[in-house]
Amino acid sequence: MTQAEKERRFQEKIDKEIKIEPNDWMPDEYRQTLVRQISQHAHSEIVGMLPEGNWITRAPNLRRKAVLLAKVQDEAGHGLYLYSAVETLGTSREQTIDDLHSGKAKYSSIFNYPALTWADIGAIGWLVDGAAIMNQVALCRTSYGPYARAMVKICKEESFHQRQGYESLMKLCSGTPQQKAMAQDAMNRFWWPALMMFGPSDAASTHSDQSIKWKIKRFTNDELRQSFVDATVEQAQILGLTIPDPNLKWNEERGHYDFSEINWDEFWQVVKGNGPCNKERLAARVKAKEEGMWVREAATAFAKKRAMKQSA
Amino acid sequence: MSTNEWPLWEVFIRSKQGLNHKHVGSLRAPDATLALENARDVYTRRSEGISIWVVESAHIHATDIDEADAFFEPSDTKIYRHPTFYEVPDGVKHM
Amino acid sequence: MQQPALFEYVLRIADDSLILGQRLGEWCGHGPILEEDIAMTNIALDLIGQSISLYDFAAELEGTGKNHDQLAYLRYENEYKNILLVEQPNGDFAMTILRQFFFDAFRLPFYEALMQSPVAQLAAVAAKSVKETRYHLKHTSEWVIRMGDGTDESHQRAQSAIDHLWRYTNELFYENEVDQTLQAEGKVPALSAIRTQWLSTVTNVLSEATLQIPTNDWKFDGGREGRHSEHMGYILSDLQYMQRAYPNMEW
Ligand SMILES: [Fe+2]
Ligand SMILES: [Fe+2]
Numbered sequence: 123m124t125q126a127e128k129e130r131r132f133q134e135k136i137d138k139e140i141k142i143e144p145n146d147w148m149p150d151e152y153r154q155t156l157v158r159q160i161s162q163h164a165h166s167e168i169v170g171m172l173p174e175g176n177w178i179t180r181a182p183n184l185r186r187k188a189v190l191l192a193k194v195q196d197e198a199g200h201g202l203y204l205y206s207a208v209e210t211l212g213t214s215r216e217q218t219i220d221d222l223h224s225g226k227a228k229y230s231s232i233f234n235y236p237a238l239t240w241a242d243i244g245a246i247g248w249l250v251d252g253a254a255i256m257n258q259v260a261l262c263r264t265s266y267g268p269y270a271r272a273m274v275k276i277c278k279e280e281s282f283h284q285r286q287g288y289e290s291l292m293k294l295c296s297g298t299p300q301q302k303a304m305a306q307d308a309m310n311r312f313w314w315p316a317l318m319m320f321g322p323s324d325a326a327s328t329h330s331d332q333s334i335k336w337k338i339k340r341f342t343n344d345e346l347r348q349s350f351v352d353a354t355v356e357q358a359q360i361l362g363l364t365i366p367d368p369n370l371k372w373n374e375e376r377g378h379y380d381f382s383e384i385n386w387d388e389f390w391q392v393v394k395g396n397g398p399c400n401k402e403r404l405a406a407r408v409k410a411k412e413e414g415m416w417v418r419e420a421a422t423a424f425a426k427k428r429a430m431k432q433s434a
Numbered sequence: 435m436s437t438n439e440w441p442l443w444e445v446f447i448r449s450k451q452g453l454n455h456k457h458v459g460s461l462r463a464p465d466a467t468l469a470l471e472n473a474r475d476v477y478t479r480r481s482e483g484i485s486i487w488v489v490e491s492a493h494i495h496a497t498d499i500d501e502a503d504a505f506f507e508p509s510d511t512k513i514y515r516h517p518t519f520y521e522v523p524d525g526v527k528h529m
Numbered sequence: 530m531q532q533p534a535l536f537e538y539v540l541r542i543a544d545d546s547l548i549l550g551q552r553l554g555e556w557c558g559h560g561p562i563l564e565e566d567i568a569m570t571n572i573a574l575d576l577i578g579q580s581i582s583l584y585d586f587a588a589e590l591e592g593t594g595k596n597h598d599q600l601a602y603l604r605y606e607n608e609y610k611n612i613l614l615v616e617q618p619n620g621d622f623a624m625t626i627l628r629q630f631f632f633d634a635f636r637l638p639f640y641e642a643l644m645q646s647p648v649a650q651l652a653a654v655a656a657k658s659v660k661e662t663r664y665h666l667k668h669t670s671e672w673v674i675r676m677g678d679g680t681d682e683s684h685q686r687a688q689s690a691i692d693h694l695w696r697y698t699n700e701l702f703y704e705n706e707v708d709q710t711l712q713a714e715g716k717v718p719a720l721s722a723i724r725t726q727w728l729s730t731v732t733n734v735l736s737e738a739t740l741q742i743p744t745n746d747w748k749f750d751g752g753r754e755g756r757h758s759e760h761m762g763y764i765l766s767d768l769q770y771m772q773r774a775y776p777n778m779e780w
Pocket of ligand 1: 167196197200276280
């Protein structure tokens with residue numbers, strides 16, 4: 123079969139909504155795009171544990187402490203499922219993680235913003251997990267089988283993340299003026315970074331077209347961003363929080379909310395490593411890996427010894 | 435760089451009595467004992483299972499995708515293996 | 530208060546669980562490998578869950594209408610009755626696992642005995658927690674063995690964790706008039722029998738791990754009387770931060 127023929131058959135499968143599985147023939151670029159996107163996604167889950175993890179010891183009551191632990195733990199699981207999906211493409215978890223640590227691979231910039239108050243934990247659950255879910259639900263139908271299956275599992279688990287964040291903010295918004303102000307402050311700081319989570323605008327996005335054609339992505343960045351805004355406005359109203367955008371208003375003609383242009387300078391600066399916490403986040407991950415090295419080695423050495431004993 | 439990465443394991447879970455173990459994903463573990471414990475913590479946090487199997491991924495043998503036609507297509511034409519291939523008069527019951 | 534001894538006794542178990550859960554929670558996001566990060570969080574969640582049930586019961590005994598959070602968050606340092614072992618810093622993975630292992634090896638026979646208590650609430654908490662604890666002990670034992678019989682480095686780290694933590698293990702069996710009262714009433718087990726089981730578990734696992742039980746018998750205690758190590762204040766400043774900075778609010 124010629125290369126062109128292979129490619130034609132591959133696209134045919136995609137068009138017929140037949141999932142691509144690990145051993146199937148696939149264009150190199152499809153594989154690379156997947157590795158890049160899934161690993162970026164995996165890293166986001168793992169780095170995302172850090173800002174919220176900071177608040178586990180300070181959670182204001184035992185129920186919230188348990189919920190936050192369970193939530194951050196889920197994110198570790200999500201990272202793990204996604205690293206596993208990358209492994210099916212022939213890249214080991216360690217390689218993928220090394221790419222993060224060397225700065226070659228990216229993760230969602232939102233986690234480079236600090237979690238300063240307890241309200242931030244609510245805002246992260248509501249807005250950040252909310253934005254992530256918007257993306258992830260769409261990815262449940264992505265063309266690569268292992269990625270789609272991981273997404274289905276993740277979406278099931280995510281469903282409590284956004285709700286617990288919203289519930290937590292609800293408590294603040296119906297509490298004292300001080301609590302309400304804390305919630306509004308969190309909203310002010312997380313709204314724009316949350317919108318940036320959908321990535322560059324379609325016009326500036328380098329990978330978008332091909333990804334849509336291969337059905338790796340099912341919707342464009344701007345489409346997803348718009349859906350998120352549309353879904354969130356009413357939720358904010360119910361909380362009694364103001365979305366920090368004077369231009370946010372319903373556009374009858376479009377059937378969508380209009381909103382201001384994102385500060386793309388800030389977006390690119392944070393992507394390039396100049397966000398408030400980029401260095402700390404990466405340093406924490408590198409430290410965990412380095413300090414865990416002897417632990418992983420110990421278990422490997424032990425397994426070898428036991429295997430030798432058994433065969434002796 | 436890559437030193438001592440733990441082997442990859444495939445995880446299969448029986449969600450309830452009477453059902454087969456089903457592949458749910460994979461994980462890394464240094465040996466079978468910890469693979470089972472890790473599988474418990476990673477894949478059954480929401481009461482998803484009552485029994486777990488783990489198999490080192492390297493021990494799984496799979497059919498070759500290039501041979502899929504030879505492997506699977508011949509059975510497509512043996513439609514006489516399916517009950518609907520046979521006609522039975524309308525009045526015949528319990529068959 | 531009707532039963533001050535029982536109240537104090539319940540607080541001890543609750544505080545041990547809470548403070549150790551709090552410590553383990555510090556690992557979340559920083560574990561040596563994802564799988565173990567998830568495993569440690571599971572243990573933390575079990576411990577926090579146990580503490581909630583126990584504080585509920587303690588609040589009921591106290592009878593002043595407090596809830597579990599007021600007990601967990603709003604006492605002064607000398608009112609916490611956890612042992613010193615659980616408040617020790619996480620250190621490296623060896624320190625955390627050994628701390629947990631010494632604790633689990635005590636908690637399992639302790640809960641098994643407590644299941645027989647005529648105090649229904651205690652027996653119920655013990656019955657639920659015993660399954661969780663059995664798993665914790667299995668998991669930490671596996672790791673003690675792997676570290677002890679792994680590489681030279683892991684062996685050394687595990688041994689120095691043991692050497693450091695050993696002085697805190699005696700307090701697991703600390704008894705005072707609270708125990709005497711409750712034991713006389715037949716409500717709680719004598720810790721001397723549990724010590725025998727603890728020592729046998731510890732001896733077996735450490736020997737399989739090729740690790741040594743320290744010969745130095747110098748011991749620390751004080752936690753059960755509310756005298757803590759310097760670490761405790763820092764734990765409480767994290768734990769209580771929100772409740773102290775924003776008093777009387779709901780979250
Ligand atoms: Fe997630
Ligand atoms: Fe999430």
